[in-house]
Amino acid sequence: MAESTPYALIFDMDGVLINNTSVQARAFQLLFRDLGLTTNALQLLKRLNGMPATKILETVFTNPVPKKQLETYANQREFLYRTLYWEKRRAMPGLTQFLHDARAAGFKTGLGTGSGNDTIGYIIDHLDLRRYFDVVITKDDVDHGKPHADTYTVTARELGIPAERCIVFEDALMGEQAAYKAGMRCIALSTSIKPAKFQAPLKVIKDFTQITPAQVLNLLEQNLPIPKPSKQLAKREYMKM
Template identity: 70%
Template sequence: MPSNHPSYALIFDMDGVLIDNTPEQAKAFQLLFRDLGLTTNARQLLRRLNGMPATNILKTVFTNPVPKKKLEEYAAQRELLYRVLYWNKRRELAGLTRFLEAARAAGLKIALGTGSAPETIGYIIDHLNLRRFFDVVVGKADVENGKPHADTFAAAARKLGVPPERCVVFEDAILGEQAAYKAGMRCIAVLSSLKEKDFQAPLTTIQDFTGITPAQVLELLAQQPETPKPSKAMAQRNYMKL
């Protein structure tokens, strides 16, 4: 499989993949829960539901239904807390820029597929000067259903003009991995917050981007041509009723 083939694509989640920000995300949720008088453990919650839009995550912590507008207000409050906590910590995962430069040089197409809103995306990728690498950016505003649905990654592939079987998704979350499989794609798991055993069937796992090359990614695709089917057991354990 030639490494400069133009019709292969890499699709990156943002939180926990481009950056290692899950601890600050959890702290922001925990501070919000404290203000709301909730005892939910944010770290445990994100282990199961990380990757979903914040409003959907928040929906799971209330016993009674909460109006959409109120959930959006809570999500905005959490976003402000997160930005304050993460303001001086914004830095890319080790090796990311070099990897993206190599992928671009190899002729691969590159997309960002995240559940974040446009302003949150810009807060990270523009501050870190990463937008220049992405042919396509797909976020919360671009799809009807966020992860664990396939919409985010499917939209990215469609905009890139690359068939799903030629796409590799980089994900740090269980639900993101499942979204990739639902979209008919393979996945590489980034172990920024979870362990290898937490994932279903990634092509490989990485701690950061220092020990992998685009050529190795394409070789993994050739070695493992079948896309895993989404795990019903993991769906029951992690999706809950969403």
């Protein structure tokens, strides 16, 4: 890869670096039980995963809930999640080797997640993954979370790479839409939803044993059109799934 014109790989965290969607759903479900809500958390996440927890929670109440209360609920969910996931923290199969090989091949690498700094530290520092990323962008670094473009736009800007030379790894519809809004292509991981549910990824993989940096480079060099975001898929009304 020419050093003067590198490409960038940008990764979501939940469902991409780690396969944790079922545990996230369990934490939400326990919170909903305590709040007397009957919402199906797994179905909810299949639609809205990738958005900040407060925004996800906002959708399950009939009446508006004050921001501070939503933050309290999100913190409760985070505690439940960490307790449930403590002994299960594992990198996605093939991830570490893929990241090592990608950096050796000249790719810039960034992490763009809707989680906060404390949450990502619980994952990427425990798994010793931070060293593989040139840039780490969290919800604390952007004004608007997914499906807005901010997360990936800011990551690309900090990497110093034009959007059209970036490719995003996502497992969620909201994240896929954020990538397209940012003017980037996407490779999807089928850890949270079925492959057919995505809009138009370049490729769908189960984990990082199914792809190499050379294959990603080939996809980028084809210079395929960047999909236009789907207004329908970016809607937040999970009840219409």
